[in-house]
Amino acid sequence: MSFMDPNANLPPTGLKKILYVNWPLVLLIFAVSGFGFLMLYSVAGGSFTPWARPQMERFAIGIVIMFIVGFTPISFWRSITALTYGVGMLLLVFVLIAGDINKGAQRWIDLGFINLQPSEVMKIAVVMVLALYYDWLPPEKVSRPVWVFIPLVLILSPAAFVFFQPDLGTAILIILSGGVVMFLAGVSLWYFSAALSAVAAIVLAIFQSRGTGWQLLNDYQYRRIDTFLDPSLDPLGASYHITQASIALGSGGVSGRGFMQGTQSRLGFLPEKQTDFIFTTLAEEFGYVGTTLLLVMYVLIMVFCISSALNNRNRYAALLTGGIAATFFFFFAVNMAMVMGLVPVVGVPLPLVSYGGSAMLVLLGAFGLVQSAHIHRPQGVL
């Protein structure tokens, strides 16, 4: 094997790349997505339309993209990182202006076969650009204020655009994923404690400003927070979603009601049953067993990504893999916490399971980057 191969220390080329693919990760992605197709089939009342079939088609496209991205050398992706980030920013500005012109919120660009949301692309582009930045920056400088300021700008400017779309959930995700790359790169923990204190101060300000002239959030956003803190305030109004979601989750019990037997979603009690709240249907139909299984699969995806990052001596590749893994983590953790009533409803889909083409394609593209980093990692003992 590798000790007999004189080129073992160099990244593989040609068809040999297939051997170096992170196959367990691929299998897990198929398993989780398959779970998703089942759920979409079920919430449509036992039909491939309108959700399961398009989702499967997009998944097929996404898998192809994943392998194409994966087989392309990571050095190439590194070389177009800045460009990707720049184009992503331009698209964000574009949708903001286009939304202005159409007098309404616009978040996507119609590409014909799919509506591309620049904010989805930006989540990954931010991770890429920060990985590039910390690859370039000598480690002893990472905690100097000026070198901390630059990545903050790189993170906060797209986050601001997304926030004004308005899409609070995605803006928070961009900030969190960017923050994770900074964390992995070794920025001093003092900065993170400072940032946490600042967030706490802002939260306080948000609550204090309520009802005054300088109110910081929209009324509907305050209502969401209220009902999150106390769902019984208004069982038929704004907290209807959370109450119904909890009923669906809880009524599943340990073993669930069985595939296609969930009454909550079938009777139309669940909101956005095919997108953000699909986890509740899963919980209702497959019970505690099903939800735990999904959670375990998610954790395994994380584990395979993180171990790939740890074994990668290319700093760019390692930071990128770690950052993408963290982004993935935030997706499913926030979504699950949201439907289980642990955090306010912010509109984050369940990765690989929720219906939605843009998110699916971007996520599979990101896993392609993880594969590329994995396949082309420098090998051997140093």
Add this chain to the structure above:
Amino acid sequence: MIIPSKSAKEKNRRITRRSLMLGGIQLAVVGVLGVRMRQLQVTQSDSYRLLAEENRINVQLIPPDRGLIFDRLGKPIAENKPNYRIVLIREQAQDPANVLAELAKIIDFPEDKQADVLKKMKRNSAFVKIPVVENLDWSDFARISANAPALPGIIPEVGLNRNYPQPEDFTHVVGYVGPVSDRDLSGLENPEPILQFPGFQYGKTGLEVKIEDTLRGTAGTSQVEVNSSGRVIRELSRKDAVNGADIQLTLDSDLQHYASYRMGDQSAAAVVMDVHSGNIRALASSPSFDPNKFIFGISTTDWNGLLNNEYRPLADKTISGAYPPGSTFKMVVALAALEEGLVDAEEEIFCPGHFDLGNRRFHCWKRGGHGRMNLSDSLKESCDVFYYEISQRIGIEKITAMAKRFGLGARPDLPLPAITGGLMPTKQWKQTNYNEAWRKGDTINSAIGQGFVLSSPVQLAIMTARLASGRAITPRLIQRINGVPTPLEYADPLGISDADFALVREGMFRVNNETRGTAYATRIAETTMAMAGKTGTSQVRQISLAERATGVIKNEDLPWEHRDHALFVGYAPYDKPRFAISVVVEHGGSGSAAAAPIARDIMLRALYETQPPISAFPREIRDEMLEQRQNEPPPNVVAPTPRSDRA
């Protein structure tokens, strides 16, 4: 082999350490998620399951009443009437086929209809209400209600349904509603949930679809607590529906009815317009059909009958029919020449019956020719050669520019679907669409409203209203929305000199009121009501040289679809104009014989607002008119609402 620097090693160690820290934090979060999952799904599962089973909160939609449509005097044109119907919920029925068979024992409910319901049921979710029978009479409805306990899943309901009390008269303008179809839904960005309500009705054609959003209103909601068998325990909150807006049209029921009656079975269209306000008094297209047949879905036989009828009853010819205007276009050409100073009131042009351009010969409708004609004569006798000659002086661009000032070649602003803009050609237009240069012969054809020139009956009415008033009158169909008058804008003057207008109007007056005028036979004898107008006969086929030589075939000898279109436009009273009218009879033959009499009768009806006195007609035709009246129906009385057949 690559030897890493110390700094790279240091970098990677830090990544490793931080990765493990991060992994730890993430694991902790996953732990929290797992605990919460266990709490919800294992520990508290029983109480949640109870909530799901016993105490469901259900949101029911309250459908809004569709807005009513009235005529200008408040007579109902589209109304809602109670509809006694029954619906079926599959999951409550257990065995739907059996339930329907039981139902057939109580009321007349044939097996093919049972099969239809079962088919529809398969396509919907188990908890959706499927309409079973619509429009039951009271005794059937009462019998089913009494037997309801023996018919699980069957629910008697009272809904509202559209009804058109004056069938046929308003079919094209008002249109009709029907059940919401998948096609209707696919056209909407964000369809309101109420559209999925069983039996909900949606505009399909005419005003009903064009102002659907105004007519529909907003659904209300009622949140109720239901037990596991679906029985409503109590209402928790209620938001009433906002009914659709009521619409008052400018149309006059009586006039509209008379116009439809007067056109009879011919394929024709008539438009009557107030020359000052632009209010449309009548907008009738013939033949028509009963819109009530569409409300619950029309039968295939009826539909094919309408579709295959060569008189095209489904089309609204008033707005979507584009016809060569023929000689009714001559006023526009005359005004264009007058404004440019290329002809004056005195100039006489000799008509030998034809006009030669190069080696092509263009014929006047009168074989022997009209002799010497001035502009006023040329309108009165509708001399074609006069217009061939002056069109060569003006050129097509000026003619088209003048036509546009009269509203031709532009889509009229009316709240109706499928409105044609007609066509006013330019040199550029021909180059773009035919990739050919404009020829002088094209201008000659255009000068008599033939060739490329096309216009709809409503455009011709607008043109006539503008001729009569001298101002840029625009059509108005909706007078009030929910009692609030729609804005009535002051129309700007067209900017054509009074002298030019006077000359053209005089010519139009002579058409109707002097011997040898092309519409003299259909004049209004009552001088205070005298009409000015213009006939038009537009060819739909090419007359070959050989046919000219042997004698042009008479219209009556041609198959229907090759006969000429008959047109008439006019306004009255001449000295104090009130109404403009346009009538087009498709393949009707000549304008004076086929269109002018209809126009005169409809105009008289509009002026007198009832049957006109016999003295309004010329002496020589009074006997004939009196005889005709024997067969005429009494003035339109809104008939009592007929009971439609069961769906």
